[in-house]
Amino acid sequence: xxxxxxxxxxxxxxxxxxxxxxxxxxxxxxxxxxxxxxxxxxxxxxxxxxxxxxxxxxxxxxxxxxxxxxxxxxxxxxxxxxxxxxxxxxxxxxxxxxxxxxxxxxxxxxxxxxxxxxxxxxxxxxxxxxxxxxxxxxxxxxxxxx
Numbered sequence: 001x002x003x004x005x006x007x008x009x010x011x012x013x014x015x016x017x018x019x020x021x022x023x024x025x026x027x028x029x030x031x032x033x034x035x036x037x038x039x040x041x042x043x044x045x046x047x048x049x050x051x052x053x054x055x056x057x058x059x060x061x062x063x064x065x066x067x068x069x070x071x072x073x074x075x076x077x078x079x080x081x082x083x084x085x086x087x088x089x090x091x092x093x094x095x096x097x098x099x100x101x102x103x104x105x106x107x108x109x110x111x112x113x114x115x116x117x118x119x120x121x122x123x124x125x126x127x128x129x130x131x132x133x134x135x136x137x138x139x140x141x142x143x144x145x146x
Contacts, residue, residue, distance in 0.1 A: 002039045006081035013095045030098045037074040037103045075101040
């Protein structure tokens with residue numbers, strides 16, 4: 001289901017499952033979501049849920065339902081759901097850049113050796129550890145000892 005995948009991805013992006021989590025610091029991991037076209041919506045959301053956009057021009061309001069968006073660009077369903085679950089500020093924009101969503105099983109990040117996380121709907125979340133995380137933890141330990 002879309003919401004469950006989005007919650008798991010948002011928590012990994014923020015780093016909420018880590019012991020060094022701090023709300024104002026980016027301690028999360030990169031997240032790769034594959035098989036985005038297989039995400040499910042419950043009830044009548046496929047026809048009734050609408051996604052709206054506005055270009056800023058007169059008459060520039062566009063609206064489409066979830067079915068049309070899935071046919072056009074299925075990654076946008078997952079991306080929009082995750083974007084709504086992270087902070088809406090500078091930190092959130094920085095965190096959102098670490099989300100990678102792909103249709104199908106293949107992705108170009110195999111060289112980073114991502115570790116897999118399985119969710120309910122066989123949509124795999126992969127996480128790549130940041131190299132700077134031990135430095136952040138060491139910085140906090142040095143401040144605490146001083």
